[in-house]
Amino acid sequence: MELYKYFPTPSDRMGTLWTLTSIEDVYIIEFGPAGTTHFAIEGTMGLNGEHNANVFTTHINETDISFGDQERLEKAIEEIDAGHNPKYIFIMASSISAIIGTDIESVCFEMQPKINAKLIPVTTGGFSGDYALGVENTMHLLCKEIVQETEVKKLRSYNIIGNNIDSYNFLSDVEEIKSIMKEAFGFESNTIFTAYTSVDDIENTACSEFNLVLRGEGIKAADYLEKEHNLPYYYGKPYGLEGTMEWINQIKEKFQLKLDQQYIGKQMTLLRKYLMNYKFMTRALDNKKVVLVGDYDIVVGLASLVEELGLEVEKIIVKHKMCKKIKDLIPPRYATRIDFDKSEAEIEEYLSETPVYLILADGSTLELANQSEISLQIGNPNIVKRNIYPYTPFVGFKGLLFMIQNLIELENKKGIA
């Protein structure tokens, strides 16, 4: 148990729901108190995510708990199967059904012969880890249970793994990724895991040529698809001019693609101009230190972007736990400046004792006491921001331009009451 003034780190169950609710035609039945489901649905809206799935609760009462009665769940499954004819139904435990030991897997196994839809059990009650684990396991589960083998290949197409609604700028970032892939290589996106997609899209994942993995939590799913469906993948997210070019070149090499040099040249000319402008504007700053707090792939990516702008990365704080495999991929230059899973009190103590120029962080960290000159939200939880316009990315060429614009505005505003 730990005390939080703002938001605790979301659980794996929350990560699971966030990953599933953005998929059209997904059906989810939760075996637990109705309030759990109601809160979760409203919480999705707080992420600026659209709730596209069909989520139901059974509610649960004392008698169900005392006698281990699962009848409500069984009836709800029969009803959804008969009434909606879905291809798949995810049967989810809640914290309560997990504690009382409801065997969700057995319920699915016993009910399956009577049900047309494929029943997919999700057994976590939210006590196994944080949201990153939930996102990772759920994308893997979707690949394992839903992706179909195919003989038909959709030429010049790729999938995106790891564009989920819990990523703060998912809506815009994916548009820029799609734009780069189209302009640079003439490739179109096929399936996006998981904002926004459909059950049919996920079934058809294997018809693409390769996968682009945008967050570490997608690697487990990508490994599965590579092994079972012969789909190679590239893991990385393009931040800054150098980072974006590195990303493009790696993809070009890995998948042997032809690059449109004219497009690249145009982007580089434009961005070099604004990079110089920004560096010129901030050259006299005494303090150029930046602290980044948020999801791993975003903060590490933005760290390289701010370095390219001439600022200095003081500290990177990742707000979730990470598996060893991803930890081994941390760029060596950040190894001594990166912290994981710090408590809210530790983050606040650090920020209030460290004078920095810029904090790039999630909405709740920005509410903590700090000594920064300027700050910008780059992660969830979300307190006031509403991201509905899909062309303000942090990634790619446009992302760098948008970040420079934000930082110039913040610098200009500095000192204006």
Add this chain to the structure above:
Amino acid sequence: MNTKLQLSKISTLNDINKTEDISALSHAIFPGTHCPLFGVAMIASFIEDLVVLVAGTQECTYYVKNFAHHRQKGKDNFYSVVTNKHDITFGCEKKLREVIKEIDTKIKPNAIMVVTTCVLELIGEDVEGLGRELENEVNAKILVVPTEHFKCNSHIPGMERSLEKLITLMEKCEIDKKAINILGHRQSGVEDTELMKVLLEEGITINSVIPSKCTIEELKTVPKAGLNIVTDFIALSLARKMEETFGTPYVFFGKHLSVERIREKYSKIEEILGISILDQLVEKENELNGLIETVKEELEGKTFIYGNTPMMAFEVSSFLCDLGLEPALIQVRELYENDDIFIDEIKAHHYNPYISKIANIAPMGKVYDTLKPNFYIGHENPMNLMKRDIVQVTLDDSTKQIGYEVPIYTLNKILVSYRQQEELKRKMTAMMSGRGGAAHGAV
């Protein structure tokens, strides 16, 4: 699923004698009711200097913080302590004790409301006992509120319990007969309500508004008031406890709609406070009577489905029946005291609508297609209603009002919603037939 089958599974009004007679339209429910933790947030987040410590899973604590933070525009005092696997297996008394002491030392609040959620109640953690024990070790008063959702079907118990607990912060005072408390009002600006305007005119002062305008210090002197006016049924249990403990009389002046009921409540207040206020309200009463006649003329014979409003389901439905509208289905949370009166009134009109449990809109689409109502009173996806030509009426702003202004607002909202939809239909028909429309798309 066949809609007729769905409807045949639920009761009609004539079969309803107790809450258990009310069933849901389906076993798979969407979105489901809110839990008592949400109810606590709706009350406790208003009390400026009350620290609320929510003990539970990441989900419960994260989402309730989100709600309280937005509701109070960032000025909430909600803290979280998250239970993990270890706490569930070995208990969390030690950790809770440490956290409460930490809050007491660092923040120095006058009171801490410790809210236990489903998980703590399920594992049988004795937080109430811990609270009593800690009273001697910390400076803050400790109020423990359990909010397990598996023992109830809505957020209401959370609201009732958190209000009831406030009595422990109250002290016996000398009575000021010209001062009143408002209990249960959950909006700022109580001075702007019709009730308060007429009371202030008569020299009556507001001692306290619970929960929307009070501090822990001010709660001590709540019993100073000569009368409690309960504006929402969630505060009835607090009012009864205050009557028992401090002898404060109360009047339940809920979100009534009929002229007679409102007049009766004003008369009671006049009697207890020894003042005259009804003569200040003649114009309001006339305005309401005029609106009632208009609605009767315009909407007689129209049918409605009741979804939800800040008012009582059967009371609103009975009022609409008096106006000549016919109930097709009424969605309710549970049966509350006085509901029998409103049910009898609806039956007196010879109506026998379907009754189903609230907060389950998933199966409603097929119900609309079968019952074809003219109005839907409450929250729903507007598109689901618009495409079926059902007029949606939401009445959220009634929470800000007390008195004749409640039915006046309600009737105006119904008329405006109806007329707007009719106007829109006329315009659409004109456009479809090639008539109408302004040059350059400008109006």
